[in-house]
Amino acid sequence: MVKILRSLNPTRAIMGRLFLWFWATFMVTSLLAIWGSRLFFEDLQVVQIKPREVADLNQAIERMERERFQNMPFEEALDRSSRGIRGRLIAIDVLDNRLISGGGPPLRNNDKDDLLRLIGQTSPIAVERGAFKIIGPLFFERNGKRYALFSVKFDMPEKRTPPVLLFLSIAVITTILLSWLFAKSLTTPILHIQSSARRIAGGDWQSRVGSAARRQDELGQLARDFNKMAEQLETMWGAQKRLLADVSHELRSPLARLQMALGLAYQQNVDPDTLSRVEREADRMEALIAQLLTLSRAESGEATIQKQALTLVLNDVLTDANFEAANRNKQLQIDEIPKMTVLIDSMMFCRAVENVLRNAIRHSKFMTHISFSENNKHWCIHITDDGDGLTAEECERIFSPFYRATLARERESGGVGLGLSIAKAAVELHHGRIIAEPAERGGLRVTLSFPKSLDDE
8 A cells, every 4th residue: 555655656756746846836826926916906995094194184175275375276286285294185076086186106097996986975084905095085175166185195106016017026936946946856866977977987986876866756766777887887897807917817827837838948949930939929928918917006096106206207218218219210309397296106107108108109100299288286298199190089999908099000019909008097096187189280199187286186
């Protein structure tokens, strides 16, 4: 029974929540509109008249009957007679129901109707409709005509908001507020999932969606499925790293035995060409194992970070690179190295720069350029070659293990597709970033970015 009731709960599905939010918005807007209409269109109510209010009307009539008031225009006489009286004077011609006002803003139609309804009263009364109050009538004659005199009071009518605009404002504000709350309730878990996805893409395999996974609707289910996927990815990535490390270690033993057998074969005068071929393959296998172990160490997150002078750290790397470029009849252009102290693991840092630099020299046509830049939080090394370059898709994939943009070219160079993967892992070990992009004048530009302090990572 409980499960059935839970399944019927509309808040457990986005469709149900959409319906409830729109329904609630409509109901709240309707209730506010009804409340506003009652506020502005109250019924006419008779209230107790105050002696002072009757005295004010009598005083106004006495002024109106004075000779100097008889000779001035009616509107001016009403205006002057109302001085010192709390209210505004309105006279109505009893015969033709013509209203004469002593100044002030024009009356609303419903206020005029209320005044005309009270002409038949034989004695003054006080009535109210919302903020509008009428006192009267008292009758007097002027120039042979009979008039009914009223005193009306307003609560700042010139600042009163027209009811239609008020209701429209209420509806707009209410719907905006409720729609914003509803949109936020939908977008917040989506943003949490998006943030976790970005962190996982950046290498944080332990990132998970938190509060959104506790929701009971489709977004909550999506968040829980995302967390399961992240757990599987973390497990697979850990297994891959362990496999690389285990395979590398396991291959070293048979490789050592193979090298020992080669030594014995050389002593027994076996075919030198065959032995040389076997020796080359053994050397390649040893180099591959060494790279796999380096990659495994870089991805383990273990680093010995120390303060180092950038000039001293790069000196040997650039010297070796310059020698390699000269042997290939290519040029290596190096900008002035900044005189700065950096926080690095010198061995992994040098391996990253060396791998990127050797890759650039190998694929350049004539020249490789090394430049430096820095800002408040980061410093960068830019390595640019004038080779054929890569596409945007290849720039994204070039740092994946065993990926080779041009298979034949990499085989000719002896590469297996691990050099740039090691460089990426080594840079990320320093909480930095490595980016490959097409150079402005052709070729490839690789940027290695490092934080100046661990707080800027």
